[in-house]
Structures are given as C-alpha cells and as structure tokens.
Amino acid sequence: MDKITVTSPLLPPLEELSPYLEDIWSRKWLTNSGYYHQKLEAELCDFLDVPFISLFSNGTLALITALQALELKGEVITTPYSFVATSHAILWNNLKPVFVDIDPTTFNIDPDKIEAAITQETCAILPVHVYGNPCDNESIKKIADKHKLKVIYDAAHAFGVTQDDSSILNMGDLSILSFHATKAYSTIEGGAVICHSQEMKDKLDKLKNFGFESEVDIKFAGMNAKLNEVQAAFGLVSLKHVDAAIAKRKNIADVYYKDLDGLSGLSFFKPADSLKWNYSYFPIIINENKFGSSREQLFERLKENDILARKYFSPLITEFELYKLFTGDYTHSEKVSKNVICLPIHADLSLSDVKKIVEIVKHDNK
Ligand SMILES: Cc1ncc(COP(=O)(O)O)c(C=O)c1O
Incomplete structure (x- = not known):
C-alpha cells in the first residue's frame, strides 16, 4: 500500500x-x-x-x-x-x-x-x-x-x-x-x-x-x-495551479477541523476570518494527560499505518548541539515542540485517506 x-x-x-x-x-x-x-x-x-x-x-x-x-x-x-x-x-x-x-x-x-x-x-x-x-x-x-x-x-x-x-x-x-x-x-x-x-x-x-x-x-x-x-x-x-491546490488543502483542513474538534487533549490552530491562509501545514498539539496517548505513541501508530506525519519543529533549534550554548527560558517552545505533530495535508491527499488519519487519531484518544 x-x-x-x-x-x-x-x-x-x-x-x-x-x-x-x-x-x-x-x-x-x-x-x-x-x-x-x-x-x-x-x-x-x-x-x-x-x-x-x-x-x-x-x-x-x-x-x-x-x-x-x-x-x-x-x-x-x-x-x-x-x-x-x-x-x-x-x-x-x-x-x-x-x-x-x-x-x-x-x-x-x-x-x-x-x-x-x-x-x-x-x-x-x-x-x-x-x-x-x-x-x-x-x-x-x-x-x-x-x-x-x-x-x-x-x-x-x-x-x-x-x-x-x-x-x-x-x-x-x-x-x-x-x-x-x-x-x-x-x-x-x-x-x-x-x-x-x-x-x-x-x-x-x-x-x-x-x-x-x-x-x-x-x-x-x-x-x-x-x-x-x-x-x-x-x-x-x-x-496557474497554486490557487486550486490551496483550495484542495482547505477542503482537507475543513475535514480535520470538523472531525478532530472536541477531542480531549488535542488542539489545533484555526485561522481567524480575517486571515486568508495557505493551509501548508496542519499541526496538532497533544496534551498527553488528557489525550490518553503521548505524541510519540500517536506518531508511531500513524507510522504503523503507513501515515508519515512529521514532528515539525522538533527538536527545537536550541536543542541542536550547535545552538546549545544559547541558553534561555524557552518553556513554551519546548512544550509545543514536544507535543506537536503535523498531519498530512496536500492537494493529492484523498478525503478517504484524511478520514483514515482521523480514525487513527480518534482511536488513540482514550
Ligand atoms: C521557517 C523556514 N525558514 C527557512 C527555510 C529555508 O528554506 P529553503 O529550504 O528553501 O532553503 C525553511 C525551509 O524549510 C523554513 O521552513
């Protein structure tokens, strides 16, 4: 597959x-x-x-x-x-x-x-x-x-x-x-x-x-x-094709908004009405205690089902060896980075595949 x-x-x-x-x-x-x-x-x-x-x-x-x-x-x-x-x-x-x-x-x-x-x-x-x-x-x-x-x-x-x-x-x-x-x-x-x-x-x-x-x-x-x-x-x-591709991305985002809405311990960004967005990413944030599984567990479960989500941005820039000397209080960045998963979103993604992704996410939401 x-x-x-x-x-x-x-x-x-x-x-x-x-x-x-x-x-x-x-x-x-x-x-x-x-x-x-x-x-x-x-x-x-x-x-x-x-x-x-x-x-x-x-x-x-x-x-x-x-x-x-x-x-x-x-x-x-x-x-x-x-x-x-x-x-x-x-x-x-x-x-x-x-x-x-x-x-x-x-x-x-x-x-x-x-x-x-x-x-x-x-x-x-x-x-x-x-x-x-x-x-x-x-x-x-x-x-x-x-x-x-x-x-x-x-x-x-x-x-x-x-x-x-x-x-x-x-x-x-x-x-x-x-x-x-x-x-x-x-x-x-x-x-x-x-x-x-x-x-x-x-x-x-x-x-x-x-x-x-x-x-x-x-x-x-x-x-x-x-x-x-x-x-x-x-x-x-x-x-000439980018507007149509962005419109398809929006259709996918609309399914995610609807189907993932209200899941405990899962939040996502939804653009305000004043924003015309390009839907290039669909990041979700997992709050492990409320969601029932950790970000890692959900990421692995998606992978087992041939769904290649992405931990983007993880690690943080300041967690790379080269940047470790730049210490500071990065509490929120660290938290988001540890709990984020970008779900698949692109113009070639079928709505049946989106539904499959949603089902796996829901299954892990205990
Ligand atoms: C936030 C950000 N800045 C800069 C870049 C660098 O762009 P490029 O890959 O075209 O060099 C990227 C690329 O992924 C990015 O995500």
Missing part, C-alpha cells in the same frame, strides 16, 4: 511545462536573470501583491542575503521554534542569535518578551510566521521603531497569506519566502526576498550574483544564489 506522506509537491502538468522548456532550449539562455526569471518576478509581484521581489535559488540563501543586504552588526533576536535555516542565516552573517520564547497559542515569537532581550548590541529582529500564521507585526514594529531595529520576516511558510486582505509579505523591512518542493508553492528549490524599494532590489540582485556592481566592480562578498530559467518556468506554470 502506498504511504500517505505529510506533503506532496505541487507538480504542474508536464504538457504545460513542455512549451516553456522548448522555448528555453531555443533561447539558449539558462540562468543569470533570463527571460523567464524576469517574468516570474513580475508575475509573483502581481500574484502576491508586493512591490519588489528578488528570486533566489533557495530560501536559506535568500535569508542569508537579506541579512547581508541590511549590513547588520551585533545581535539578532529570533525564535527557537523554527527550521534551523532561520538561525543558520544569522550565524552565516557573523551575527549572534538571541532566542526569545514563543506565544503558546500562535507558535510565533512572543512580542511581550522581546524588549527584555534587547541590548546595546541588538540590530534586528528575525521573527518567523510559523506555519504561515502571521506574527503580531504591530507590536513587533512598535518595539523595532522604538529601538531603531530592522525587522526581517522569515515568511518561508507564508506564500499567498493575507490578513484583512493585505499581504503579510509586506510586513517588516524585508521578508523571505521558500519555494522548496515541500512548500505550498514551489520552484523545486527556490526562494525570494520581498522588499520595498527599487534600490534594495538592485542591491539584492547584485548580492545574489557574487556582488558584481558592474563587470569590474565588487563592493560586497556576494553569493551565487540565482534561480535558473528551467525552475523559473516551472514556477510560472505552477503559479
């Missing part, structure tokens, strides 16, 4: 991609801000309702370059409840991460705890819109303005998310996206930085191309982080 995976890539119909590939073959221009690269940047600005976008070969390099573009020095406040690329990007810029605990209801950095972590050395805040659920930008912006700090959002999970009809990708000084194959929208590997001025876009475009200002001038040690033409074409075709 086929395994039920936590996610499945959004693959555009091959016959729709073929004409693009034929055109790329005839143009013989494969990378370095080619025709399809430029076209994808323009279409994404329109689709996402953002003013400027610079494409990257992945989200991690987008984040590293975003921090580099702001020419930061010192400490960056961030969250331990994220994928390790968030804090790696800080280290890659010779900056020091300062971890602040999350709000246990949103899983995002707790704005009320940020000010206590600010020192003379603090230069920026790097919050994550975890699972695409927007951070409390109003509070974060107030703190950032007061202390003259930059705000860079790791919006890797937040493709297409809007709050009160406005894109959350416009929050902060810069936001980054990941277009990895596991995300709601993908270019196989890929990413982007969203910014608010042509000047910043030009800077990012140079930084992702080795830092070349011109053929004979370099000011910064830039990356090679360019997205190629084949992946840009894949992204253009996928863009």
Whole structure:
C-alpha cells in the first residue's frame, strides 16, 4: 500500500511545462536573470501583491542575503521554534542569535518578551510566521521603531497569506519566502526576498550574483544564489495551479477541523476570518494527560499505518548541539515542540485517506 506522506509537491502538468522548456532550449539562455526569471518576478509581484521581489535559488540563501543586504552588526533576536535555516542565516552573517520564547497559542515569537532581550548590541529582529500564521507585526514594529531595529520576516511558510486582505509579505523591512518542493508553492528549490524599494532590489540582485556592481566592480562578498530559467518556468506554470491546490488543502483542513474538534487533549490552530491562509501545514498539539496517548505513541501508530506525519519543529533549534550554548527560558517552545505533530495535508491527499488519519487519531484518544 502506498504511504500517505505529510506533503506532496505541487507538480504542474508536464504538457504545460513542455512549451516553456522548448522555448528555453531555443533561447539558449539558462540562468543569470533570463527571460523567464524576469517574468516570474513580475508575475509573483502581481500574484502576491508586493512591490519588489528578488528570486533566489533557495530560501536559506535568500535569508542569508537579506541579512547581508541590511549590513547588520551585533545581535539578532529570533525564535527557537523554527527550521534551523532561520538561525543558520544569522550565524552565516557573523551575527549572534538571541532566542526569545514563543506565544503558546500562535507558535510565533512572543512580542511581550522581546524588549527584555534587547541590548546595546541588538540590530534586528528575525521573527518567523510559523506555519504561515502571521506574527503580531504591530507590536513587533512598535518595539523595532522604538529601538531603531530592522525587522526581517522569515515568511518561508507564508506564500499567498493575507490578513484583512493585505499581504503579510509586506510586513517588516524585508521578508523571505521558500519555494522548496515541500512548500505550498514551489520552484523545486527556490526562494525570494520581498522588499520595498527599487534600490534594495538592485542591491539584492547584485548580492545574489557574487556582488558584481558592474563587470569590474565588487563592493560586497556576494553569493551565487540565482534561480535558473528551467525552475523559473516551472514556477510560472505552477503559479496557474497554486490557487486550486490551496483550495484542495482547505477542503482537507475543513475535514480535520470538523472531525478532530472536541477531542480531549488535542488542539489545533484555526485561522481567524480575517486571515486568508495557505493551509501548508496542519499541526496538532497533544496534551498527553488528557489525550490518553503521548505524541510519540500517536506518531508511531500513524507510522504503523503507513501515515508519515512529521514532528515539525522538533527538536527545537536550541536543542541542536550547535545552538546549545544559547541558553534561555524557552518553556513554551519546548512544550509545543514536544507535543506537536503535523498531519498530512496536500492537494493529492484523498478525503478517504484524511478520514483514515482521523480514525487513527480518534482511536488513540482514550
Ligand atoms: C521557517 C523556514 N525558514 C527557512 C527555510 C529555508 O528554506 P529553503 O529550504 O528553501 O532553503 C525553511 C525551509 O524549510 C523554513 O521552513
């Protein structure tokens, strides 16, 4: 029997991609801000309702370059409840991460705890819109303005998310996206930085191309982080299908909301009416004492039944050897990380498989 995976890539119909590939073959221009690269940047600005976008070969390099573009020095406040690329990007810029605990209801950095972590050395805040659920930008912006700090959002999970009809990708000084194959929208590997001025876009475009200002001038040690033409074409075709894929994800979430509602010791995030979400993850939190089984037991039971859920994010960033020296009070992050399971959700998941998952979860709820 086929395994039920936590996610499945959004693959555009091959016959729709073929004409693009034929055109790329005839143009013989494969990378370095080619025709399809430029076209994808323009279409994404329109689709996402953002003013400027610079494409990257992945989200991690987008984040590293975003921090580099702001020419930061010192400490960056961030969250331990994220994928390790968030804090790696800080280290890659010779900056020091300062971890602040999350709000246990949103899983995002707790704005009320940020000010206590600010020192003379603090230069920026790097919050994550975890699972695409927007951070409390109003509070974060107030703190950032007061202390003259930059705000860079790791919006890797937040493709297409809007709050009160406005894109959350416009929050902060810069936001980054990941277009990895596991995300709601993908270019196989890929990413982007969203910014608010042509000047910043030009800077990012140079930084992702080795830092070349011109053929004979370099000011910064830039990356090679360019997205190629084949992946840009894949992204253009996928863009035509992403709304339909998100709608299918929503149908699955609706079944989970209905069928898992009221189970003792199980909670899940449900978007407010003001939020247009992308349903890229379906995290549930297990309270072992009330649920009757532990997170591990439920995870294993799902696995025995060929359902590959994911403990995401577990371990916490601060639990990895590399980050253990950054000690602090991460009570809520630790609790969520120990009890979270992301259930399968993707456009190819059948409703009968969703029902099967629900039955197993219910069976373990004693
Ligand atoms: C929160 C977060 N930040 C950054 C990244 C890095 O993105 P990429 O895999 O495209 O390098 C990811 C990827 O999974 C992520 O989940």
